[in-house]
Amino acid sequence: MSVQPLFPASVLDQLGQAIRGRYGSVAVAEALGLPGEAAMSRGDLSGADRLTRGGSETETLIRLFLLGLPAPSAAAEAVLRPLPLSQAVAAGLVEEAAGSVRATLDLRPYSETGGPDWWVVSDLGAEVRPGPLHPEHVLGIGSAGLTLAEATVRDPVRRALDVGTGCGVQALHLSEHSGSVTATDLSGRALRMAATTAALNGKRWGLRQGSLLEPVGQEQFDLIVSNPPFIVGPGFAPGAGGFRYRDSGLPGDSVCAELVRGLPARLAEGGTGQLLANWIIGASQSWEERVSEWFPPAGCQAWVWQREVAEPGEYVALWLRDAGEQPGTPGWQQRYDQWLDWFAAAGVAGIGMGLISLRRTGGHASQVVCQDVPQAHEHPIGPAIEDWFGRQAWLRDRSVPELLEARLTAAAGMVRSTHSVLTADGWQQAVAQLRQAGGLRWELEVDDAVAALVAACTGEAALGVVLSVLAASVSAGVDEVITALLPVVRDLIDRGFLVPVELAGPAATGSDR
Template sequence: MSVRPLFPAAVLDQLGEVVRERFGSVAVSEVLGLPGEAALSRGDLSGADRLTRRGSETETLIRLFLLGLPASRAAAEAALRPLPLAEAEAAGLVEEVAGQIRATLDLRVYSETGGPDWWVVSDLGAEVRPGPLHPEHVLGIGSAGLTLAEATVRGPVRRALDVGTGCGMQALHLSEHSATVTATDLSARALRMAATTAALNAKRWDLRQGSLLEPVGQEQFDLIVSNPPFIVGPGFQPGAGGFRYRDSGLPGDSVCAELVRGLPGRLTEGGTGQLLANWIIDGSQSWQERVTGWLPATGCQAWVWQREVAEPGEYVALWLRDAGEQPGSPGWQRRYDQWLDWFAANGVAGIGMGLISMRRTAEQSSQVVCQDVPQAHEHPIGFAVEDWFRRGAWLRARSTQCLLDSRLITAPGLVRSTHSLISAEGWQPALTQLRQPGGLRWELEVDDAVAALVAACTGEPKLGVVLSVLAAAVSAGVDEVTTALTPVVRDLIERGLLVPVDLASESGAGGVR
């Protein structure tokens, strides 16, 4: 199916000239400066408004498309040239309200660090157009999308797929390192937004309409990413309490389970799938058991991060505000009660929120690691995901004896810190931690033996030699020390605090790229 952009080709061409000439990242930054950009990022539109009142063409574009503020016809005509204002109105890019010009869409410049400028088209948010969003609202660049983009593994691939593309933000990133990009969405309006984003950035994507993976059948891809409608709830339908960009219409966490089950079969061998997900936490099983149950028993390596947990009332209030509902309004109270009643009836004690990364393998059994990752980490973090897959494959291929014959090196910049507790005898060491300066920035409590082991991993001695020396130092048997510390070493390698020498040159852990 060929998806048409929102605007005619001539309008797109002229709008492209406008944004490249006076609405790029440098031009916008020069107007807003750090204070204005900070205000905009936290939703303080008044703070940005104060900096855009001098009347320059870039300021007018910021006011129209980022702040949702009106401009005079003369100012809008000057800012949009060479695109005639009448043609912009006819195409639906702007409209006249009470003698002034207002934008009908959000249009903003976006780029990854060190990359080219991109322009993304979406609907104006609730912070710009107060009140509940339209059920078919197309979300723009938001925190969830940025989280996925920063965590995505980047490397040359032949075929990439963006499931639930929305405005096309993830597809833009994929275009930089994928020979072809396919993008799907159930919303016809979202696909037209994505087509407009693609056209403004001279990109060509295969856009397909349908639910989740249905539009691609049994096709396989080297990389699949998805920011799906992952909200956990009663299964609100768009227009009946739900919104297309976030509500799947399926109850509970069914949409995430369905997508996770389907992704491995759509990956080529060695292919990677990554998606944002929410999951139910109840008394029947741990969150780790719940998510692990979504994944196949064979041929998959998966790493699941639980970034945060919300209790039901907190979760509902978060997403009602996200949709522009006002606390205390009849609409708010009705949906709040309905949502919490469903949670209570289904034993939902909390909702986990995080990222699932998976890789298809040819192995007979799957490996699924679920971890709480609440700490601040390096940005972007996709390199650390790739490193984790690489180290995991290395570990699975090595028996205990092979591990003992390996040479390991500490992650660059690893920090050891010791905390002391006051007592009658003075300060007494109470806690020793190893802290990773980059990547996931793990902090692990260790004893003196583990700290000494890590310090001895300089890349020269084999692990077995290090353990033998350690055993002699603590007057213990080598077999006893090996049995006790081998699982610890495997965990340190998995987390990237120790790195096999033969992987170190390929690793991004701790700043090695």
């Protein structure tokens, strides 16, 4: 059974005509100005209100659909043309009372850098309609969704899947580089929102209702993305303390573990899966050990980033505020105590938050690399993730003799910095670091030997020759240097400080040196 949009096709067609040209990303940015955009980004809707009282068409649309403010009926009728206000009211897009009109939904212009304008339909947030959210609330464009979108590998694919699509923002991105897009959600309301988003943007997606991967059966996809209901807790179910967009009803981090376990089988050979996830950090088990257990013993390669760590009280307060709860109210205190009591009983010392990227690799033993990645990085970061998978496949297939025959080049734009301390004998170098200009922007402490190795990798000589020259320069045995530095070389390749010449493009190779 096909999923129908919230509004009839005639209403959507006329609404599209009304907003195109006067309510796109550029028009909204110009109407808000830098102060208004800053106010919106920090959730200061009063600041945005003050800056959008000029009465222009774009300002009226901002006030209606972004700020949730009432507009005079005459002004609303003007900006919705050719959609008659009476039809907009009848369809449930807006409500009219006492000569003023208010929107019932968030209608938000959105675009990739340099891309076309899109419009995303969702429920109005707690900052617009104060108070606890409805259990079936459909979240709009949030920071988590933007994180996933900019981390997604964007190579062209034949089939893509968005698990837990919500308002459909990930599906919009997938549409730009996928032959077909399938999107699932357990919430029928979310699917209707996604169908509305698709219709407004002229997209066609296969929308299916059900939990996680269940709606796609045994089908396989080239790319799967998911912003699942990943909140770690007692297993609040929607309508029983939970919210559909973020609470799975499963205890702990079970929903993320279940999704990760199911992903490899739903990926075509060489396919990529990417999802946001939260995980438990226990007192007796590292987060790396816990998350690594989610992956099968063979058939996939995974890169897990831990971006943040929250202690239990901090985590609970974050998500109670997210749902519109107010500190000090009975509802807040009841949920706060119930949540923290569960954490204490389950031995939860902290909660890790991050991103999981995995690739199906056939019969190879699974490789799971877990890393703390708290630093600011380049945006979008999807290309760097794709490059990492390429380097890992290259390393996996190289024996020691083959690695010594390889030609490596240092990444472009690298910076070496040194820090010295003042001693009785004057300034003495204490720490030297290599820092990347782009990508993950890793910083790595190095000694003189490693710094010299990186500088010597110009892509012209084999690694074995470079190590032999380095050994001679420090009067050490070649075998001794190789034994000491090969693990370092592998780590430098893993992190992108060194790149095999066959994988490096002109910008990455530093070919202007």
